[in-house]
Amino acid sequence: MSGPRIIIAPDSFKGAVCAQDAADALAAGLRAALPDADLIALPMADGGEGTRAIIVDKCDGLLRTVRATDPLGRPIDVKVGLIDDATTAVIELAEVSGYQLLSDDERDPLRATTFGLGLVMRAALDAGVEKIMLCLGGSATVDGGAGMMQALGLQLIDCKGNVLPEGVGGGQLIDVERLQWHDPPEALATTPIEILCDVLNVATGPQGAARVFGPQKGADAAAVERLEKGLQHWVAKLEHLTGLAVVQQPGTGAAGGVALPLLSFCNAELVPGVDVVARLVGLNEHATDADLIITGEGRLDGQSVMGKVVGAVARAAQAAHVPCVAVVGQLGEGHEAAAALLDRVFSLECGLSETVERMRAVGGDVARQCL
DSSP, rough: OOOOOEEEEEOOOOBBBOHHHHHHHHHHHHHHHOOOOOOOOOOOOOOSHHHHHHHHHHHTOHHHHHHHHTTTTTTEEEEEEEETTTEEEEEEEEEHGGGSSOOGOOOTTTTTTOOHHHHHHHHHHHOSSEEEEEOOOOOOSHHHHHHHHHHHHHEEEOTTSBOOSSSOGGGGGGOOEEEESSSSSSSTTTTTTTEEEEEOOOSSSSSSIIIIIIIITOOOOHHHHHHHHHHHHHHHHHHHHHHHOOSSTTTTTTGGHHHHHHHHHHSSSEHHHHHHHHHHHHHHHEEEEEEEEEEEEEESSSSGGGSSSHHHHHHHHHHTTTOOOOEEEOOOHHHHHHHHHHSSSEEEOOOGGGGHHHHHHHHHHHHHHHO
């Protein structure tokens, strides 16, 4: 008689372990306790860190390297995925404008810019791709995508008529008075851009990019207020020029508002990144005949049910009438909403260097206590 069928579908544990390694560690613990178990590893992502790798792997794609700049303008090599016979470029913002590229004392969303992201997108467009998949999440920035748009040919002009230097950060949005185009890529307005957002927050207001995520990126109270005012000012300029109101679309608060100008000027669409990944890995199909589903992430909190992996996997388990447990690094504010969707939560509560070892141990605990 075969053992239980267990789906292991974690996100990465940021700063500690990628999704694949997390799945492998949990599987090792489960296998030791249940040698006959049928284990199916489905590493997940939500549009943030690790999304490009999963998409390229599942679509049998390839990688190319593009020269760009990091959030502080330093040269960096960035991997770009190519899928669908190299007609679609898969770009992960975290790899070029992510907070993991900065040390703790460098994190400052008033200065950090998405200019490098724009350079990567420009390289893809110049190479003739027919579509861009832009994976958001893990950004160091709250610049509303303004730096990105500078690299794509949008000049930002202040009240004195001066063109702002390339690479503006969130602290300079308030200085933008006019916008004008100068040498944008020919296909910028027409190439479909699928924006995979990792959260469903709107761009401004109490649940917006500055107030919710600014402090996580190094902003103090004064900086948060300047970032919020800057985003509101930036949105007003975009809406005045295009006549489009996009600020309240769910997901525009992801990655510091980077989707705002893409929705305003380009053939862009926001989609939940976790839904794209779930479809590619076949989460719903695998869930139908599972006995248990295990998910996880580094921190379970109020955001976990808003476009994140744990919430999405828990809902898939509910739809399939399968019990679901989560293994998490720690519990954060508002975790109760996510815990209510789960049958049980196992918290590692350990140092980053001990994460893999603790995951193996907890995998065994899950096997003994939940099956």
